[in-house]
Amino acid sequence: MLTSLNDLPQRKTGGPQLAVLTAYDYPTARLLDDAGVDLILVGDSLGMVVLGMPDTTGVTMEMMVHHTTAVCRGVKRAPVIADLPFDSYSTPELALANARRLMDCGAACVKLEGGVSMLPQVRAITDAGIPFVGHIGMLPQSVKLEGGYKKKGKTAESVDQLIADAQALDEAGAVAIVLESMVPAVATQITGLIKASTIGIGAGSGTDGQVLVTPDLIGSFPWFRPPFAKARADVAGETLRAVREYIAEVQS
Ligand SMILES: Nc1nc(=O)c2c([nH]1)NC[C@@H]1CN(c3ccc(C(=O)N[C@@H](CCC(=O)O)C(=O)O)cc3)CN21
Ligand SMILES: CC(C)C(=O)C(=O)O
Numbered sequence: 001m002l003t004s005l006n007d008l009p010q011r012k013t014g015g016p017q018l019a020v021l022t023a024y025d026y027p028t029a030r031l032l033d034d035a036g037v038d039l040i041l042v043g044d045s046l047g048m049v050v051l052g053m054p055d056t057t058g059v060t061m062e063m064m065v066h067h068t069t070a071v072c073r074g075v076k077r078a079p080v081i082a083d084l085p086f087d088s089y090s091t092p093e094l095a096l097a098n099a100r101r102l103m104d105c106g107a108a109c110v111k112l113e114g115g116v117s118m119l120p121q122v123r124a125i126t127d128a129g130i131p132f133v134g135h136i137g138m139l140p141q142s143v144k145l146e147g148g149y150k151k152k153g154k155t156a157e158s159v160d161q162l163i164a165d166a167q168a169l170d171e172a173g174a175v176a177i178v179l180e181s182m183v184p185a186v187a188t189q190i191t192g193l194i195k196a197s198t199i200g201i202g203a204g205s206g207t208d209g210q211v212l213v214t215p216d217l218i219g220s221f222p223w224f225r226p227p228f229a230k231a232r233a234d235v236a237g238e239t240l241r242a243v244r245e246y247i248a249e250v251q252s
């Protein structure tokens, strides 16, 4: 059973920061849940760190449904956030229909990328009573449009846009907002301005929580790791060692 999102610790009222990690499969979700993470995100980073795609724009609803179902099977306690993938929320009607599909997999809430420009989609979701998590700052689904991954909040116009995006999502009823790759002072400022919990990634320590891609944390995807992610284990190295040992034993 999933606990209610309302039972989450609230840093804005004196609690600890929320610790959030991604999972894409049953065993990882079960381990994260047992370890005590506050929230588990079935991120569309799935496309890159599990499926080997060059970016997240090739991830489909079918893939998200498949992996969200597996993750929810492994979780007894932590609420699961499911990402709406690229091109799955181009209209409010599509956003709501696809949000419902992910909720039917057992997710506790859904997340999509964008602020003011996505308000009609966000409202369709929140008006239907589906708990919603926002995502602003650097938006990986826009990587092709933007020509790369670029930190946000470096100019006055960019800061104003980020604040407007955060306030719009807050007013639309987002329970939390992911702040990805932005100048730390801007993430701290946004955190003080809104009711929703902010969950930072590459956005400094002034947010209400932190999220990390689990393969970055455990070192199981050594080929690409963002500069802010600290690997605390070397699963890739351990896997290579075990496999080489096995090969040598079989051959001898
Ligand atoms: N393994 C993995 N971890 C992630 O956190 C992650 C993915 N994959 N794939 C989807 C997105 C892409 N992410 C990224 C990608 C690049 C940077 C990056 O290069 N950041 C630099 C450069 C910023 C700039 O040039 O403005 C930085 O210093 O933060 C950060 C996050 C986060 N997400
Ligand atoms: C990086 C996090 C916030 C995400 O959206 C993902 O893993 O897809």
Ligand SMILES: [Mg+2]
Pocket (backbone or CB within 6 Å): 043, 044, 045, 083, 140
């Ligand atoms: Mg994502």
